[in-house]
Amino acid sequence: xxxxxxxxxxxxxxxxxxxxxxxxxxxxxxxxxxxxxxxxxxxxxxxxxxxxxxxxxxxxxxxxxxxxxxxxxxxxxxxxxxxxxxxxxxxxxxxxxxxxxxxxxxxxxxxxxxxxxxxxxxxxxxxxxxxxxxxxxxxxxxxxxxxxxxxxxxxxxxxxxxxxxxxxxxxxxxxxxxxxxxxxxxxxxxxxxxxxxxxxxxxxxxxxxxxxxxxxxxxxxxxxxxxxxxxxxxxxxxxxxxxxxxxxxxxxxxxxxxxxxxxxxxxxxxxxxxxxxxxxxxxxxxxxxxxxxxxxxxxxxxxxxxxxxxxxxxxxxxxxxxxxxxxxxxxxxxxxxxxxxxxxxxxxxxxxxxxxxxxxxxxxxxxxxxxxxxxxxxxxxxxxxxxxxxxxxxxxxxxxxxxxxxxxxxxxxxxxxxxxxxxxxxxxxxxxxxxxxxxxxxxxxxxxxxxxxxxxxxxxxxxxxxxxxxxxxxxxxxxxxxxxxxxxxxxxx
Amino acid sequence: xxxxxxxxxxxxxxxxxxxxxxxxxxxxxxxxxxxxxxxxxxxxxxxxxxxxxxxxxxxxxxxxxxxxxxxxxxxxxxxxxxxxxxxxxxxxxxxxxxxxxxxxxxxxxxxxxxxxxxxxxxxxxxxxxxxxxxxxxxxxx
Numbered sequence: 001x002x003x004x005x006x007x008x009x010x011x012x013x014x015x016x017x018x019x020x021x022x023x024x025x026x027x028x029x030x031x032x033x034x035x036x037x038x039x040x041x042x043x044x045x046x047x048x049x050x051x052x053x054x055x056x057x058x059x060x061x062x063x064x065x066x067x068x069x070x071x072x073x074x075x076x077x078x079x080x081x082x083x084x085x086x087x088x089x090x091x092x093x094x095x096x097x098x099x100x101x102x103x104x105x106x107x108x109x110x111x112x113x114x115x116x117x118x119x120x121x122x123x124x125x126x127x128x129x130x131x132x133x134x135x136x137x138x139x140x141x142x143x144x145x146x147x148x149x150x151x152x153x154x155x156x157x158x159x160x161x162x163x164x165x166x167x168x169x170x171x172x173x174x175x176x177x178x179x180x181x182x183x184x185x186x187x188x189x190x191x192x193x194x195x196x197x198x199x200x201x202x203x204x205x206x207x208x209x210x211x212x213x214x215x216x217x218x219x220x221x222x223x224x225x226x227x228x229x230x231x232x233x234x235x236x237x238x239x240x241x242x243x244x245x246x247x248x249x250x251x252x253x254x255x256x257x258x259x260x261x262x263x264x265x266x267x268x269x270x271x272x273x274x275x276x277x278x279x280x281x282x283x284x285x286x287x288x289x290x291x292x293x294x295x296x297x298x299x300x301x302x303x304x305x306x307x308x309x310x311x312x313x314x315x316x317x318x319x320x321x322x323x324x325x326x327x328x329x330x331x332x333x334x335x336x337x338x339x340x341x342x343x344x345x346x347x348x349x350x351x352x353x354x355x356x357x358x359x360x361x362x363x364x365x366x367x368x369x370x371x372x373x374x375x376x377x378x379x380x381x382x383x384x385x386x387x388x389x390x391x392x393x394x395x396x397x398x399x400x401x402x403x404x405x406x407x408x409x410x411x412x413x414x415x416x417x418x419x420x421x422x423x424x425x426x427x428x429x430x431x432x433x434x435x436x437x438x439x440x441x442x443x444x445x446x447x448x449x450x451x452x453x454x455x456x457x458x459x460x461x462x463x464x465x466x467x468x469x470x471x472x473x474x475x476x477x478x479x480x481x482x483x484x485x486x487x488x489x490x491x492x493x
Numbered sequence: 494x495x496x497x498x499x500x501x502x503x504x505x506x507x508x509x510x511x512x513x514x515x516x517x518x519x520x521x522x523x524x525x526x527x528x529x530x531x532x533x534x535x536x537x538x539x540x541x542x543x544x545x546x547x548x549x550x551x552x553x554x555x556x557x558x559x560x561x562x563x564x565x566x567x568x569x570x571x572x573x574x575x576x577x578x579x580x581x582x583x584x585x586x587x588x589x590x591x592x593x594x595x596x597x598x599x600x601x602x603x604x605x606x607x608x609x610x611x612x613x614x615x616x617x618x619x620x621x622x623x624x625x626x627x628x629x630x631x632x633x634x
Contacts, residue, residue, distance in 0.1 A: 026629065040629060158498075160547035164505055167540040171512055174533050178519075183529035185519055209575065216567040216602055384613065387598040390571075391591050391617050394578065399631045404583050407634075411575045418568070423501055441532040448531075453524030 007354030019056035023063020034064035035321035050333040055355035077208035082265035082301035089293025100375035101235040113299035117306025137446035142467035169433020192405025201397035201406040206427040209414025243295035250299030258307020272300035498551030505544035513537035570601035
């Protein structure tokens with residue numbers, strides 16, 4: 001346990017500071033995301049040695065997670081899937097001149113969630129990790145389906161419209177190689193489409209390019225926000241009070257969801273937003289620029305990042321691209337994560353956990369003073385800002401896979417996203433379908449194969465049966481409600 | 494005349510049918526050994542059902558109009574610039590196409606004068622090259 005303080009040596013503190021600063025900087029650029037940012041520094045960490053190198057890598061991870069939300073809030077371009085939900089209310093707050101408040105709340109929420117999840121990581125890591133292994137294909141299938149059905153109605157609009165967007169996302173997720181057999185589907189002989197539609201290209205198009213087109217439709221509109229005074233850069237006491245409950249709810253949800261393999265940070269942010277829509281005292285304002293819509297999802301995705309460390313450090317299983325890069329970093333240093341990590345490399349284990357504490361404090365200290373600088377971006381007139389956003393989107397789309405086809409995907413997604421705005425369709429559920437589609441398909445096919453074609457395998461276990469029952473209730477309730485109302489009206493005298 | 498939502502539902506249903514027709518190329522396999530066609534068939538059928546639901550619940554009269562946006566000249570100009578950008582990128586490279594994209598977009602969005610769009614284009618290209626290529630080592634086309 002005393003090894004926890006190894007993170008406080010000057011060399012390790014410097015490595016942590018460099019990692020969080022670099023992660024924040026790269027995370028702010030749309031497209032690179034935490035995994036891309038971590039991959040960039042892999043060659044560098046080898047020179048630092050195991051403890052300092054992994055501390056720096058972990059710092060990049062946390063920094064990039066936080067930085068990803070900055071572009072969501074300022075220019076409606078989510079740098080990664082986990083920041084998509086933050087864009088819904090964060091960008092609207094920025095347009096109302098509350099970009100600073102939204103960024104500061106995002107920083108505080110990330111800090112609170114990151115710190116709480118590290119404490120939980122330290123206390124429960126080995127025991128909780130075994131829970132993650134209890135999930136088989138049938139449970140994953142039910143979990144993904146439940147997530148899609150429950151979280152689809154984020155925008156609060158028409159239920160069939162949001163479900164249509166989710167299913168459209170599933171359709172798009174089938175482009176490219178199928179997850180089990182490797183059959184190439186729906187590519188129409190386009191070479192660049194074989195790897196599937198890049199999530200980054202679709203997201204930057206649906207959000208960023210569509211935003212540029214929307215700005216072009218009203219070129220004479222004033223800047224997103226006017227210049228604000230220093231004291232208005234930070235959240236008011238009222239805003240902070242409103243942000244605390246969603247922050248705590250998001251932290252708890254995010255940590256638990258982070259234990260589940262899959263795109264947990266993304267799911268956690270969507271779940272948190274869905275919960276706020278139901279329980280928040282200001283739920284009517286969600287979608288219009290409510291601080292709860294930033295605090296909850298930001299806490300959730302950062303807590304999920306902490307939760308995701310448990311299976312990595314305790315079992316050596318990376319469940320997300322970011323933790324897979326962290327695993328690569330560990331293997332590069334001849335450190336094998338798993339049940340024996342604590343016995344064989346106690347300095348590395350506790351040093352990395354200690355660096356999470358220090359990293360969270362550094363992120364807060366680093367980002368709060370920068371809020372004013374970032375918030376100024378929202379005051380730049382769109383005729384100057386939007387052409388720059390367009391090039392950033394193009395670079396992000398291309399750099400994800402070094403694939404020119406992805407630039408076409410971004411352009412098509414941008415035009416579709418702009419048209420969708422006119423039709424009252426929200427792009428967030430489509431993104432959810434695109435992210436969860438491969439997990440849903442893989443787990444369905446695996447469960448059917450395990451059950452030798454017996455579909456009862458899908459609900460054979462109690463958790464899977466419970467989740468599928470919840471799916472049925474969620475789907476049938478809106479259909480049954482009008483019928484029940486009619487029966488009640490007919491019975492009334 | 495059908496309402497906008499009904500037209501949307503019909504469009505989604507047509508898309509689902511087209512997708513299902515394309516999905517016939519991939520074998521569904523057997524229940525014990527599901528093939529690559531199973532999930533697309535299920536997803537296409539789901540889209541068709543949701544489209545039918547949307548059609549059923551949307552009224553025939555024009556309903557709410559959440560955010561009608563015109564395809565005005567600046568929007569079409571930026572859209573055309575984007576398509577041109579994607580088409581010319583492999584031929585002319587990042588610097589020339591990005592410079593043109595920024596300048597054309599800025600001009601369509603009302604940046605006054607001729608030199609401001611050009612200066613913005615040049616500045617963005619140089620900054621992007623410096624940041625992504627030289628500093629971060631991210632390859633650009």
